[in-house]
Amino acid sequence: MIHRSPLPDVEIPDVPLTDYVLGGAAARGGKVALVDGVTGERLTYAELAAAVAAGAAGFARLGVGPGDVVALVSHNQPRYAVALHAALAAGATVTPANPVLTEEELGKQLGAARASVAVVAETAADKVRRAARAAGVRHVVVLGTHPELPGFDSLLAGGGPAPRPALDPATAVAALPFSSGTTGTAKGVRLSHRNLVANLAQTRAGWRIGADDVQAAVLPFFHIYGFTIILNSGLLAGATVVTLPRFELATYLRVLAEHRVTRAYFAPPMVLALATAPEVAEYDLSSLRYALCGAAPLDPDVTERAERGLGCLIRQGYGMTEASPGTHQVFDADFPDTPAGSVGRLSPNTEARLVRPGTGEDVEPGEAGELLIRGPQVMLGYLDNPEATAATLTDDGWLHTGDLVRVDDEGRFWVVDRLKELIKYKGYQVAPAELESVLLTHPSVRDAAVVGVPHAEGGEAPKAFVVAGGELTEDDVLAWVAERVAPYKKVRAVEFLDAIPKSPSGKILRRLLKERPPS
Known part of the structure; x- marks a missing residue:
C-alpha cells in the first residue's frame, strides 16, 4: 500500500539552490534578512545578495568551482548564510561541520569530503587549521579575524564578476552533510540542488512562511533541519531569521520577545526546558504563532506543559538527512486538529510505505512497520559508500528510514521508535x-x-x-x-x-x- 500526501504535487523549479532561495533577494532591498540575536549584527536582503555575489567571485579567485568542496565550520550567525550561498554560487559543494567536533573528527570529515577550502568561525579557527593541514585542505578562511589566517571579508573585497557555473541541478551535489552517527559510522550524504530545491518547495506548501514572519534559529545550520527548514526556508520566503549560537534559556526567551518571533523551531531538549522553566511567564511571547519540533520523538505530556507557558501549539515534523530532510508535516492549517505526538501527513510529491522489518511486505492497516520514503527530496546516495547506499536505497527509489511508524485512520503518521534501538x-x-x-x-x-x-x-x-x-x-x-x-x-x-x-x-x-x- 502506497500512502500519499493530501496536498497536490507542487512544481519543482529546475534551478540551483542559491538561485531559488535568493533569486528575489535584491528586490527586497532594505528588508532585514538575518539578525544575530547576541551581537545585533544585521544583514538586509540587498546586502545579502551583494555579499553572496562578491563571495562567489572571491571563491572563484581561489580556484573554487564545480567539483570542489567547501567546508563550512561555524555556529549560527548571519555570515553563515553568506559563506554558504557564495560557495554554492561559485559551483562548489558545501559540507557543513559542527565546530565542537574534535580535531580528529574534523580531520576525518574534511578528508572524506576532499575539501579544498574551509570557512570557519573564529572560535574554532586554530583547531580547524590543524585539521585542515592534516587533511590536505588548501585554504582556511575565518568568519571574522585571526592573526595568521585570512578573513572572509578579504574574499568579499577582491572584486570581479560573480561566476555563472553550468550545473545540472539533478546531478550536481549542493550539500554534503554527514549523518549523525548515532547508530554507526558517520556517512557523507550527497544531496543535489534538486533534492534541496524540491524539499523547500514541498515544505512551503504546508508551512506557509511569509515575509512578515520572524524565525528563531538556534538549531544549528550545520544540521539539515536548521539548514533547510529554518535558514533556507526563511530566506526563500523573505522572512527575518534571528540567529543564536546555542540554546541558553534566558537569551532564547529574550530573543523571542524582543524580535517578536512568529515561528519557533525546537528539538526535544528545548521543549523539556521550556516545560519546566518558571521564567517563561516573565516574557511577552504573544507574537508566536507556530512552533515546530523535530529531530526526535516528543513526549505529548511535556509538549502540553511547554505549550501552556508559550501560549502556542507545538507540533512535530519528520524527516532525515537522507531526505533533505522533510517528508512529513503538520500543515499550518492542521495545527489545532492534530494531536501532540503525531508527525502529521506526507509532504507533497512524497510517497510512503510501511513494511515488516527485514522484508518488502506491507503491513496491515493500523500496524506499525518500517517507514519507506520515495520522492524528489531523497538523496543521490552516500559518499564513496555503495554498500551503505544499496542497503538504504532500493532500485526503484525507496529510502529505508530505519524508523518504526504507524498511520492512524485520519492518515496521520506516528513514529513508534527507531528499529535499531x-x-x-x-x-x-x-x-x-x-x-x-x-x-x-x-x-x-x-x-x-x-x-x-x-x-x-x-x-x-x-x-x-x-x-x-x-x-x-x-x-x-x-x-x-x-x-x-x-x-x-x-x-x-x-x-x-x-x-x-x-x-x-x-x-x-x-x-x-x-x-x-x-x-
Missing part, C-alpha cells in the same frame, strides 16, 4: 521512547534515556539513565516504571547522570550510553 527482552520488542516518556512523567526526573544492555535471563533488558531534579533513588525509578508498563517492559537497571548525551539536533546518543562501563 528496539530492545528485545525474552523475544518481546521494547521501545526506548515509550519508557522515556514514562520516566519523564516523574516529578523528580529532569531528563532520561533508555538503552538495551545484556541481561542474563532476557538476553537484553532496558536500562535507564536518569538526570534527577530532586531526591530520587534507583528503587523509586524502578517502581515508577513498573507500575505503568507491562512486565516485560520494566526497566531492570538505573544509572544517574548529570546530563544525557545528545547530538546538536537533540537526538539521544545511545551508542555513548551503551559504551559506558557498568556502574
Whole structure:
C-alpha cells in the first residue's frame, strides 16, 4: 500500500539552490534578512545578495568551482548564510561541520569530503587549521579575524564578476552533510540542488512562511533541519531569521520577545526546558504563532506543559538527512486538529510505505512497520559508500528510514521508535521512547534515556539513565516504571547522570550510553 500526501504535487523549479532561495533577494532591498540575536549584527536582503555575489567571485579567485568542496565550520550567525550561498554560487559543494567536533573528527570529515577550502568561525579557527593541514585542505578562511589566517571579508573585497557555473541541478551535489552517527559510522550524504530545491518547495506548501514572519534559529545550520527548514526556508520566503549560537534559556526567551518571533523551531531538549522553566511567564511571547519540533520523538505530556507557558501549539515534523530532510508535516492549517505526538501527513510529491522489518511486505492497516520514503527530496546516495547506499536505497527509489511508524485512520503518521534501538527482552520488542516518556512523567526526573544492555535471563533488558531534579533513588525509578508498563517492559537497571548525551539536533546518543562501563 502506497500512502500519499493530501496536498497536490507542487512544481519543482529546475534551478540551483542559491538561485531559488535568493533569486528575489535584491528586490527586497532594505528588508532585514538575518539578525544575530547576541551581537545585533544585521544583514538586509540587498546586502545579502551583494555579499553572496562578491563571495562567489572571491571563491572563484581561489580556484573554487564545480567539483570542489567547501567546508563550512561555524555556529549560527548571519555570515553563515553568506559563506554558504557564495560557495554554492561559485559551483562548489558545501559540507557543513559542527565546530565542537574534535580535531580528529574534523580531520576525518574534511578528508572524506576532499575539501579544498574551509570557512570557519573564529572560535574554532586554530583547531580547524590543524585539521585542515592534516587533511590536505588548501585554504582556511575565518568568519571574522585571526592573526595568521585570512578573513572572509578579504574574499568579499577582491572584486570581479560573480561566476555563472553550468550545473545540472539533478546531478550536481549542493550539500554534503554527514549523518549523525548515532547508530554507526558517520556517512557523507550527497544531496543535489534538486533534492534541496524540491524539499523547500514541498515544505512551503504546508508551512506557509511569509515575509512578515520572524524565525528563531538556534538549531544549528550545520544540521539539515536548521539548514533547510529554518535558514533556507526563511530566506526563500523573505522572512527575518534571528540567529543564536546555542540554546541558553534566558537569551532564547529574550530573543523571542524582543524580535517578536512568529515561528519557533525546537528539538526535544528545548521543549523539556521550556516545560519546566518558571521564567517563561516573565516574557511577552504573544507574537508566536507556530512552533515546530523535530529531530526526535516528543513526549505529548511535556509538549502540553511547554505549550501552556508559550501560549502556542507545538507540533512535530519528520524527516532525515537522507531526505533533505522533510517528508512529513503538520500543515499550518492542521495545527489545532492534530494531536501532540503525531508527525502529521506526507509532504507533497512524497510517497510512503510501511513494511515488516527485514522484508518488502506491507503491513496491515493500523500496524506499525518500517517507514519507506520515495520522492524528489531523497538523496543521490552516500559518499564513496555503495554498500551503505544499496542497503538504504532500493532500485526503484525507496529510502529505508530505519524508523518504526504507524498511520492512524485520519492518515496521520506516528513514529513508534527507531528499529535499531528496539530492545528485545525474552523475544518481546521494547521501545526506548515509550519508557522515556514514562520516566519523564516523574516529578523528580529532569531528563532520561533508555538503552538495551545484556541481561542474563532476557538476553537484553532496558536500562535507564536518569538526570534527577530532586531526591530520587534507583528503587523509586524502578517502581515508577513498573507500575505503568507491562512486565516485560520494566526497566531492570538505573544509572544517574548529570546530563544525557545528545547530538546538536537533540537526538539521544545511545551508542555513548551503551559504551559506558557498568556502574
